[in-house]
Amino acid sequence: MKLHLFSSFLIATTTALPQAIPHDECPVNTTSGLIIGHPSHDRPCVDEYLGIRYGKADRFMPSQAYSSKEAHHADNFGNECPCENGVNGELPGQQNTExxxxxxxxxxxxYKNVTMSDDCLFLNVWSKRNSNDRKLKPVFVWAYGGHWATGQTNTPFYYGQYLADQEDIVVVTFNYRFSIFGFGKDSEGLKDGRLALEWVRNNIKAFGGDPEQITLGGHSAGAFLADILSFAYPQDPIAQSYILQSGTATTLPAGDPSVRDEGFRNVSKALGCNDEVDEVACLQNKDLREVAAAATKQRYPTGSLKVVFGPTIDNKTVFTPSEYARRGKEGTFGKGPTLLGNADYEQGFYKLQYWAFDKLHLAEKFLYSLVQRIATCPAAQAAEWRAKTAPTWRYRYFGEYPSLALYGPNVNGSSPGSQAYHGSELTLVWGTYEPLTLVAGNAELKAMSKYMMNAWAAFIRDPHHGLEAFGWPKYNASGDTLVHLGKNDAAWMELGNSSEYDHLGDVSCATVMLDNK
Structure with a gap:
């Protein structure tokens, strides 16, 4: 029997709109043309611009900036980029929640509720309408995660109207290519991210945003992307500050081009293109779902979280672990203030995925070791590097709320429930837990979400000092400066020492990262 939760419905509010602009039209001039937005359906004081084309690209090819003088009604999300096949499951003896x-x-x-296409380089903007305030607003640009295999902006996780409404910041989400489509021949997906940032810099002022106050954030692979770009463009990062949730440039060692090329050949062979003179042209003409399905089968050995089609070392945009270490110690990266951290039980997500893909019920000891290598220790390393160049804050998220749980513990308690799993904090930051789950959050969840939205926005508004008002100390590995969020369901923060977590058994995180190749 599944765990029972009380469902709820969102109630839209209404607000009078300025008479100068029709209720359903909010026009903005951009390099992509005249973009005509509309009030968000459940936050009508927020203007919403969906599906703005920022780039164009043929399959596997570099993206180019898109330019137009035509009018575009930004009423719907654009096409989503092709993804690999996601798989869900249920752990033996552990019941999934509703x-x-x-x-x-x-x-x-x-839930593929959108159209997938190679033509997918679109972004979305949310900006609260303030008729009496002409001051430019800080901008939050977000990159979704998905382990370089999946991801989309048209998801309740990242509906931006709630954050824009409550915190009065401009919110931007963008699509970028992944899997074989973004990383089949080169790291084109990363270049998509750079192109989106350039579009924001060139156009966001028209939406009321300040191009000199851009925070680039992301979760998981999205955080990898944000941090990788900061290393790739240290002299012109565009973003002035960073929010890295469960990911850094060194979380997953970059791939070997030879492994990627072998994977591409395997996909080509599977689809009958291996005998073609130009296998790229052949695969460009194949159905994208067939290509995605073939790419899903190209995997590293079980137990590795590395991906065949992800960022690969080219020593221009993506570097070796030793080169990242050199650049990190020297401060050769975008030196903006940084807010970073991870969830306390990241493996709560991963063990469900291992079972879904490989029917492996992995031991807690193995999962702990894995998460230390890909989450805790990379965060510790990045925090150390960044704290030497700019104000840096580090958190650890502990929140556990019934409506966001994935599964419960087994009967004898030897295998815990999902707890504070990978990504469990996302809807609290975005204020989207009810649109996602269609379940009313309890009082503790609502209070913690409000706190986290306030804190994240304080950092976005003032990356150098905003979090000081919340009592957050700047990160220092030797002091009690690790911010605990949602511990024991408290709607505030507590302070702890990172040394409690920054190790793998008797081995320090510094040593772990030396071996993390």
């Missing part, structure tokens, strides 16, 4: 299918369905794109 909301698990929606949470994982949207997280893994199992």
């Amino acid at each position: 909301t698990e299918s929606r949470i994982m369905g949207y997280f893994l794109e199992i």
Whole structure:
């Protein structure tokens, strides 16, 4: 029997709109043309611009900036980029919750409620209408995660109207290519991210945003992307500050081009293109779902989180672990203030995925070791590097709320429930837990979400000092400066020492990262 939760409905509010602009039209001039937005359906004082084309690209090819003088009604999200096949499951002896299918369905794109296409380089903007305030607003640009295999902006996880409404910041989300489509021949997906940032710099002022106050954030692979770009463009990062949630440039060692090329050949062979003179041209003409399905089968050995089609070392945009270490110690990266951290039980997500893909019920000891290598220790390393160049804050998220749980513990308690799993904090930051789950959050969840939205926005508004008002100390590995969020369901923060977590058994995180290749 599934865990029972009380469902609820969102009630839209209404607000009078200025008479100078029709209720359903909010026109803005951009390099992509005249973009005509509309009030968000449940936050009508927020203007919403969906599906703005920022780039164009043929399959596997570099993206180019898009330019137009035509009018575009930005009423719907644009096409989503092709993804690999997501898989969901249920751990033996552990019952999934009623909301698990929606949470994982949207997280893994199992709910394919959008059109996938190679023509997918679109972004979205939310900006609160302030008729009497002409001061430019800080901008939050967000890159979704998905392990370089899935991801989309048209998901309740990242509906931007709630954050824009409550915190009065401009919110931007963008599509970028992944899997074989973004990383089949080169790291084109990263270049998509750079192109989106350039579009924001060139156009966001028209939406009321300040191009000199851009925070680039992301979760998981999206955080990898944000941090990788900061290393790739240290002299012109565009972003002035960073929010890295469960990911850094060194979380997953960059791939070997030879492994990627072998994977591309395997996909080509599977689809009958290996005998073609130009296998790229052949694969460009194949159905994208067939290509995606073939790419899903190209994997590293079980137990590795590395991906065949992800960022690969080219020593221009993506570097070796030793080169990242050199650049990190020297401060050769975008030196903006940084807010970073991870969830306390990241493996709560991963063990469900290992079972879904490989029917492996992995031991807690193995999962702990894995998470230390890909989450805790990379965060410790990045925090150390960044704290030497700019104000840096580090958090650890502990929140556990019934409506966001994926599954419960087994009967004898030897295998815990999902707890504070990978990505469990996302809807609190975005204020989207109810649109995602269709379940009313309890009082503790609502209070913690408000706190986190306030804190994240304080950093976005003033990356150098905003979090001081919340009592957050700047990160220092030797002091009690690790911010605990949602511990024991408290709607505030507590302070702890990172040394409690920054190790793998008796081995320090510094040593772990030396071996993390």
